[in-house]
Amino acid sequence: MGTAEVYSMGRVIVDLYANEIQTPLRNVRSFQKYLGGSAGNTAVGLARLGAKAGLISRVGNDEFGTFLSEKLREEGVDTGMVKTDPRYPTGLAFAALFPPADSDVLFYRKPCADAHVSLEDIDFDALGKSRVLTVSCTVLSQSPGREATLAALEANRASGGLNVLDLDWRPMFWSGEEEARVYYRAALRMADVVLANEPELAFAGQSDQPAESARVLRSLGVTEVVAKRGGDGVLYYGEEGEFRVPPVSVEVLNTLGAGDGFGAAYTYGLLQGWPARKRVEFAATAGAIVVSRHSCSEAMPTRSEVEEIMGGSAQRE
Template structure:
């Protein structure tokens, strides 16, 4: 029996500074975690109670073994997590400057997860899933982009929902115009778009969130969920509304979007109405920013529900 939801894209090792408000050159120690947008999202979904699987690659090295072990410990299906024979596991070092964004240094040129291939995907298992989530960094080079587009096409053909976390990171691309070509292809196969402010501007081709979302909806997307930091979350679809930010003490902004994506996708799996799943996702993201890591910061369903209840009390 396969997963009900698969997350496709990056899985890497995160090395997060223990010295807060300290530049990387002066950091003396780091904590090691499973990281990468798709890996974090898969863990987040599993912790919420979903039958989640990951589609990715790790290196034939100790870090790759660490990631595979952690995924299994979190009850994530690893049948489509392959070991790359040539490329190492990607790394990300982060210096934390709460409440501002963290400073991240990636070591991923080249790395294993960028080389997901068509051969890695069990299309029969994917056909049985209800949802495919994609972290769009995987579109930045071959063969990952071809595998991703094929997975989106196959999932749509079998009646599954496609959720795109735009995960726009310009440093992984040759330029914006090249990136837009592949993003547009993927977006036309998406049912749901999850985007922070820079991602919405990039993909929606407008600084105005209403106009940017309208552009994405015109490409056939059913829902656009715009994460706007302290300004809350905007939802665009059959209705439009805003969900306010959940007040928490910020420690690490990294991973908040992945926690949000996992929780929003979980709401889709449960068949919840748009407002309920958006509020649930906003609360999950709030919990993640209050903790040191990304994957290990992912909350359980009861933790999210308790936070929502406390806000209403």
């Protein structure tokens, strides 16, 4: 496939989403199977938008691992750094959907393959030729994934690449906040761009005030902080000032994956060299498209789909 211009690093799992809406998991009778996991979704999202995207992760030596590898290749994602773990199975996530509220997710990942991505899995020559590394920070929650991630961030920065962190803060994957904060801080000191929802930004910046949390993160060397606030739109703090972009109005089916769609689209905008406001508007529209669909990865829009909605919004205004 050749070298990717952007690599996504972190979780890739199988999502099993309930076909029955507004039904607790204990009562669900059937599920739809998709490629999932924040890093996997982001890689697919980038590829659908037209970027040359690769994934750095692991899958299990099982049928679900084969499914994920085949699906990634179908989507045009470079799988040169997606290794098969000899010991641990592919992670799973079962989700009950309760639109428009958040979904109820049950993870099966103790242990699982993607958490065991290691230094040996990384092709540092290929990474050095890419332009952007985007990391879903759940991969920092245990060894050897955390060491591999910090090494990748350091190598990418040394070769002149841009580091994008999706904070992906999920307390259930960690033994405690203090441990998490140590590894998040180490990663944040090598980050250029931080993408976060409200709880994630409050955790990382240790303040309920987005502007204060953004100030804390920027004091660590982060260039820009993009705060995803759902129905309240998006806040941007960075070298191009501070501004808010309003939400895109859609009928919500599944909130899962919206942040990954947003992150993929924002990163795509960075690759295109777009100004910050255009990046945020494009990303907000992509995220809105994802929440209107059942899946995560298969809900990821193409560039033309995003631009069609953006054009329609501009005409209505």
